[in-house]
Amino acid sequence: MLNVLDSAVPVSCWSCSVSHQSSTLFCPHCSKIQPPSGGNFFSVFGLEPRLELDLGMLEHQFHKLSRKLHPDRYARATDSEREWSLADTALLNDAYRTLKDPIRRTEYLLKLSGAEIGEEHAGKTAGAGRTDPSRVPVDLLEEVFELNMQLEEMRAARQAGENDPHLQQSLTAAKTKFDGLMDDVDSDLREQWTAWDSGDTGIRANAQKTMVALLDRRRYLANLVRDVTETLGA
Amino acid sequence: MSEGRVVGIDLGTTNSLVAYMQGDAPVVIPGVDGSNLVPSVVALDPMQEGGRPTVTVGNSARRSLIETPERVVYSVKRLMGRGLSEVQRELSFFPFHLASDVQEGEVPRIQLGEMRFTPPEISAYVLRQLKRNAERFFGEPVTQAVITVPAYFNDAQRQATKDAGRMAGLEVLRLVNEPTAAALAYGLDRAKTGTIAVYDLGGGTFDISILKLNDGIFEVQSTNGDTHLGGDDIDNLLLAIALDEIHAEHGIDLRQHPSAVQAIRKAAIDAKIRLSADQSAQFDIELPNGDRYQREIPRDVYEQLIEPILERTAGPCKQAMTDAGITQEQIDEVVLVGGSTRIPAVRALVDSLFHLSARGKKPHTDLNPDEVVALGAAVQASILAGSSQTTEELLLLDVTPLSLGIEALGGVVARIILRNSTIPASATEHFTTGVDGQTNVAIHVVQGERELAADCRSLARFDLKGIPPMSAGLPRIEVKFLIDADGILHVSAREQRSGKAAEIEVKPTYGLTDEQVETMILDSFDHAEEDFAKRLLIEARNEAESILAKVAQARSNPAWSHLTGEEQSAIDAARDHLASVNAGEDTNSIREATLALDRTTQHLAELMMDAAVTSAIRGKTMEAAGEELADNVTAPHPMAPAEFK
Numbered sequence: 001m002l003n004v005l006d007s008a009v010p011v012s013c014w015s016c017s018v019s020h021q022s023s024t025l026f027c028p029h030c031s032k033i034q035p036p037s038g039g040n041f042f043s044v045f046g047l048e049p050r051l052e053l054d055l056g057m058l059e060h061q062f063h064k065l066s067r068k069l070h071p072d073r074y075a076r077a078t079d080s081e082r083e084w085s086l087a088d089t090a091l092l093n094d095a096y097r098t099l100k101d102p103i104r105r106t107e108y109l110l111k112l113s114g115a116e117i118g119e120e121h122a123g124k125t126a127g128a129g130r131t132d133p134s135r136v137p138v139d140l141l142e143e144v145f146e147l148n149m150q151l152e153e154m155r156a157a158r159q160a161g162e163n164d165p166h167l168q169q170s171l172t173a174a175k176t177k178f179d180g181l182m183d184d185v186d187s188d189l190r191e192q193w194t195a196w197d198s199g200d201t202g203i204r205a206n207a208q209k210t211m212v213a214l215l216d217r218r219r220y221l222a223n224l225v226r227d228v229t230e231t232l233g234a
Numbered sequence: 235m236s237e238g239r240v241v242g243i244d245l246g247t248t249n250s251l252v253a254y255m256q257g258d259a260p261v262v263i264p265g266v267d268g269s270n271l272v273p274s275v276v277a278l279d280p281m282q283e284g285g286r287p288t289v290t291v292g293n294s295a296r297r298s299l300i301e302t303p304e305r306v307v308y309s310v311k312r313l314m315g316r317g318l319s320e321v322q323r324e325l326s327f328f329p330f331h332l333a334s335d336v337q338e339g340e341v342p343r344i345q346l347g348e349m350r351f352t353p354p355e356i357s358a359y360v361l362r363q364l365k366r367n368a369e370r371f372f373g374e375p376v377t378q379a380v381i382t383v384p385a386y387f388n389d390a391q392r393q394a395t396k397d398a399g400r401m402a403g404l405e406v407l408r409l410v411n412e413p414t415a416a417a418l419a420y421g422l423d424r425a426k427t428g429t430i431a432v433y434d435l436g437g438g439t440f441d442i443s444i445l446k447l448n449d450g451i452f453e454v455q456s457t458n459g460d461t462h463l464g465g466d467d468i469d470n471l472l473l474a475i476a477l478d479e480i481h482a483e484h485g486i487d488l489r490q491h492p493s494a495v496q497a498i499r500k501a502a503i504d505a506k507i508r509l510s511a512d513q514s515a516q517f518d519i520e521l522p523n524g525d526r527y528q529r530e531i532p533r534d535v536y537e538q539l540i541e542p543i544l545e546r547t548a549g550p551c552k553q554a555m556t557d558a559g560i561t562q563e564q565i566d567e568v569v570l571v572g573g574s575t576r577i578p579a580v581r582a583l584v585d586s587l588f589h590l591s592a593r594g595k596k597p598h599t600d601l602n603p604d605e606v607v608a609l610g611a612a613v614q615a616s617i618l619a620g621s622s623q624t625t626e627e628l629l630l631l632d633v634t635p636l637s638l639g640i641e642a643l644g645g646v647v648a649r650i651i652l653r654n655s656t657i658p659a660s661a662t663e664h665f666t667t668g669v670d671g672q673t674n675v676a677i678h679v680v681q682g683e684r685e686l687a688a689d690c691r692s693l694a695r696f697d698l699k700g701i702p703p704m705s706a707g708l709p710r711i712e713v714k715f716l717i718d719a720d721g722i723l724h725v726s727a728r729e730q731r732s733g734k735a736a737e738i739e740v741k742p743t744y745g746l747t748d749e750q751v752e753t754m755i756l757d758s759f760d761h762a763e764e765d766f767a768k769r770l771l772i773e774a775r776n777e778a779e780s781i782l783a784k785v786a787q788a789r790s791n792p793a794w795s796h797l798t799g800e801e802q803s804a805i806d807a808a809r810d811h812l813a814s815v816n817a818g819e820d821t822n823s824i825r826e827a828t829l830a831l832d833r834t835t836q837h838l839a840e841l842m843m844d845a846a847v848t849s850a851i852r853g854k855t856m857e858a859a860g861e862e863l864a865d866n867v868t869a870p871h872p873m874a875p876a877e878f879k
Contacts, residue, residue: 063451067629071658071719075240075407075618090658090716097655 014080025069025088033069035080036087041095041108044088049109051193055100062096103218106189106211109196113204115212137217147174147224154231168232175228178221185218240378240407240619241368242415242611245357245395247311247438247464248573250274251608252364252379258624260419260612262605263371265363266777267293271604272367275299275308276359278346291363303329303492305347309466312438313353314398315391317744318342324462329492341746354394354746355754358401362756365402370773379404380615382607383721384439385411386459386635388681389693390744392721397751407618409720412436413443414454414632415610416571419601421447428566429455431554433584433597434607435547436572438464442551444558444565450627456557456654457635458550465506465574467543472502472531475539476517480527494522509536510576537579544583551587557654562589568597571606575599631656634717641678641687650715653683660716671703675711679723696725702732767821774824778816781831785809793841801837808834 012019016030025044027034042049045061067073069092074085098104107117136144150171157164189211196207242260244251249271253262262270277295279288280302290298298306307330313321318338325332333343333350343350361381368376381404383395392409399406410418413432421430426447434441441459445452476498481487488494498519505515509531517529555561568588574580585591601609616625633654639647640663650661665675675698682690701709710730717723728734746754785805788794794802812827 063448063453066451066631067627070629070631072408072614072617072629073620076620086658086716086718087660089719090660093656093659094661097659 025065033074033081033084033088035084036091039091040112041091041098042112044091044095045099049112050197051106051109052197053099053105058096058100062092065092102186102189103215106193107215110208110211110215113208115208117212117215137220140220143174144224147171147228150174151227151231158231171228171232175225175232178225178228182218182221182225185214185221189214189218238374238378239368239372239376240380240615240621241364241376242608242613242615243361243364243379243381244412244415244605244608244611245311245361245381245383245398246274246607247309247436247466248274249437249604250360250364251605252368253605253608253612254368255612255616255622255625258622260609260616262608263368265292265367266370266773269293272360272363273308274311274357274360275306276310276346276351276356277302277306278349280305280347289359291359299329299496301493302347303496304331306330307344307346307351307356309438310344310353310356312462312466313342313344314357315353315388315394315744316342329496341744341750352746352754354398354751355401355756357395357398358754358756361398361402361404365404366773370770373770377403377405378407378619380408380410380611380618381406382410382412382415382611384434384436384459384461385413385441385443385457385632386439386461387411387721388461388636388691389721389723390691391461393745396720396722397746397754400751401754401756403756406720408614409722410611410614410630411441411443411454411457411632411635411721412439412607413441413457413569413571414445414452414630415608415614416569416601416606417443417445417447417452417610418613418628418630419606419610420569420598421452429558429560429564430567430569431551431565431588432569432571433547433551433575434459434571435574435580436464437574438462438466440464440547440550442547442554444554444560451629451631453631453656454633454654455560456554457633458554458557459635460546460550463543463546464572468506468540468574468577469499469502471539471543472505473499476502476519476527476529479529480521484521484523484525484527486521486523486525488521491522505531505536506577509533510578540577540579544577544580547580547583548587562587563593567595569606570597570599571603573604575603632719632721633657634659634721636681636691637683638693638715638717638723639680639682639687639690641680645687647680647682647685647687647690651717655717657717657721658719660714662712662714665698665711665713666707667701667704667709668706670706672706672709673701673703674699675701677713679715679725693723696727698727700734701729702734704731771819771821771824774821774828775816778812778824778828781828781835782809782812782816785831785835788835788838788842791842793838796841797838801834805831805834805838 013027013030013032013034015032016027018027018029020028020034024034024037026032040049045058045065047053066089069085069089071082071085071089074082077085098108111117150167154164154167154171157167192207192211192214196204196211199207239254241263242253244253251262251270251272253260264270265272272292273296275292275295277290277298279290279298295306299308309328312324318332318336318340321332321342331345333345336342341352341354343352344356361379365376365379379399381395381399383392387395395409396406413434416432416434417430427449428447430445430447432441432443432445434443439459439461440463441457443457444455446455447453473495477488477495480498488498501517501519505517508515512533514530514532515536517527517531519527521527555565565588568584568590570581570584575584581597584597590597613625613628614630616622617628617630620626634651634657635653637649637653638651638661639649642648650663651659665677667675677696677698678687679693679696680687680690681693684690696713698711698713701711708731711727712730713725713727715723715725797805808827808831812824812831815823815827818824
């Protein structure tokens with residue numbers, strides 16, 4: 001189970017000794033796999049950090065690189081090559097999983113640019129963090145207060161084995177509304193993508209700030225929707 | 235770089251198989267008895283005077299099920315990688331027991347006669363049998379294999395399977411998920427594209443996987459399942475009903491009689507298999523007091539009984555589609571795998587789950603559901619060996635079935651690698667200290683989808699040691715979690731401020747340590763790993779002696795007199811030839827003479843078989859039935875009659 005991965009970067013190919021750029025996956029001279037260079041999720045695909053991505057192209061690249069990097073191709077290679085293939089393929093898979101999802105991609109790029117992003121994992125902030133009152137978007141304060149009351153009532157009713165159709169209806173309506181608000185956030189985010197991708201440093205900095213706020217709001221909404229769905233489905 | 239052959243192994247709950255890529259098609263390697271299936275049954279033969287007990291595997295081990303049920307283990311796959319409390323309930327259905335002194339936290343040991351074995355050791359015996367079958371077939375050593383596991387197996391179950399391989403003297407190049415292997419067996423044609431669902435209901439496990447095929451790449455989109463759901467559950471249900479009824483009607487509690495329970499289990503399995511073809515099946519069993527337990531089970535009653543079991547496969551199927559982000563209509567093909575998919579009610583359920591007949595579609599059943607997983611394992615073996623042009627362009631991208639998480643404050647799970655992530659997959663997390671001068675940090679890793687760590691499967695506890703003493707919160711320990719292509723977790727850590735690789739002490743929650751595995755390597759127990767040629771000679775002689783004995787016996791069978799004089803003298807000549815070369819040392823001559831005698835006696839064997847079938851009558855004593863099934867080499871279950879087409 002224990003395996004310490006070392007990512008030292010040689011300047012020349014371990015196999016043919018021809019020197020190469022440290023960020024390459026394979027030696028341009030002899031095509032042998034190289035030690036992991038610690039690249040990021042964009043560079044492993046040979047991409048500049050961007051938010052608008054051609055997903056068809058990304059999938060095509062993913063398959064192409066998988067064919068060359070996958071541990072299945074190194075089952076009988078040397079221990080080092082097997083270890084590098086494992087590390088590189090994990091990086092490739094992590095990169096593909098992150099980049100193909102618009103929200104994870106945005107979060108990743110913003111983090112890469114040094115932004116502080118809230119916890120992205122469901123469950124990490126579970127419990128106390130779920131509806132942390134200090135982070136309630138101001139425009140939603142009143143509604144969230146109301147919603148939490150209704151959720152409490154609903155849970156209490158469920159526990160008593162009762163069903164309140166009126167409450168159910170109003171929670172369903174709230175869910176529809178918050179779903180709609182999430183859609184709004186998503187289209188706002190897309191606008192910022194374009195700004196970030198094409199903008200100069202100043203525009204980027206602005207877009208970045210806006211996106212961090214939008215992601216916070218989205219995460220908050222997503223948690224609300226999850227709470228309502230869970231309570232309704234319980 | 236090793237250039238030996240890589241075989242594909244399906245290590246099943248009920249049966250195991252070994253296959254390899256012959257040219258551009260995978261084929262199953264038969265055993266000495268000509269059967270493709272090796273029942274996953276291991277028996278400890280009674281100790282000879284002054285000698286060591288011998289372990290037998292497969293068909294010969296099945297014979298002991300009725301005679302000495304306390305010396306036989308089967309369905310051990312259900313116990314792989316599990317803790318004491320988990321296996322205790324399960325074992326109530328089986329005739330074998332745990333050793334009395336097993337402690338919680340240890341790998342449970344099964345008491346077999348005077349010896350004790352862990353589940354990986356039992357599996358290792360099955361694997362070694364398959365290894366030997368392959369070596370006999372190729373005439374050369376086989377040391378590398380691909381072994382299949384249920385897609386829904388967790389880390390501990392996977393590790394236990396790998397340990398079993400190592401104990402059997404096999405380097406396990408890859409663990410492949412069973413449904414994915416089945417897809418490989420079906421999808422050899424690179425031109426195939428589209429979305430397929432593999433529904434795999436075997437003896438003890440259920441898996442559903444959804445894959446996208448594109449230009450030779452098999453990309454698993456999602457997987458789900460239940461590692462404790464299969465044909466065994468139907469057997470146990472029918473068995474429990476029969477035992478209760480016998481208790482109520484005849485006042486006998488057969489649960490106290492292991493061999494009677496085995497006889498009823500056999501009758502239950504027979505009834506289950508018959509009900510896949512017929513509209514009803516009968517129980518007709520002689521009880522120890524001479525009474526008969528007779529009962530008819532009509533198909534509709536049977537289907538009502540098993541509906542709750544089958545219905546348990548629906549939830550995982552729906553969840554897999556949700557996780558893949560698709561609806562039934564987007565599934566182009568459904569592949570059925572596992573013996574239990576022969577049950578008409580299972581096929582009806584699959585049809586409605588995936589809207590098949592409504593869309594003018596039928597599930598794929600053209601490959602034998604008992605063999606398809608092994609065939610797929612052989613394809614994967616060929617991919618790894620890089621030895622075939624057919625498989626050169628194929629690539630399997632599988633996923634991890636369960637989310638990986640770490641226990642955070644308050645016992646809540648922080649998920650770090652989500653289920654259905656393509657493997658290998660990794661995640662990096664940072665940890666720090668809570669107290670000034672603290673030099674170690676404990677991390678609890680769990681697998682599962684529940685919110686609380688206590689409700690998930692505990693994988694291991696890691697103790698990060700040797701952190702340089704600093705103020706609380708100052709150390710920054712980077713821990714990298716990596717799930718490899720076998721679905722097994724690796725963890726590495728480094729303290730970033732000092733740049734030192736932190737020392738990690740791993741305490742797996744369930745599982746054997748490396749040292750324990752080392753001591754369990756079968757050949758060290760067997761203490762006599764003869765050199766390969768010598769072993770082949772011994773095996774060839776054993777086969778020769780076994781066929782010579784059979785022929786001697788057959789001469790007194792009434793069928794012998796139905797042969798022509800010519801046939802009789804040909805058999806005698808072949809027999810004499812084998813007897814003479816068997817006295818020598820030449821493995822190949824012995825084997826050739828054995829095959830020759832086998833061919834010459836084929837007609838005789840057919841005549842004897844016909845006679846046996848016509849004289850077979852229902853209601854014979856269980857002892858006689860036990861003998862008969864022990865002789866029946868192609869049975870798909872330790873207790874079941876022959877395979878049916």
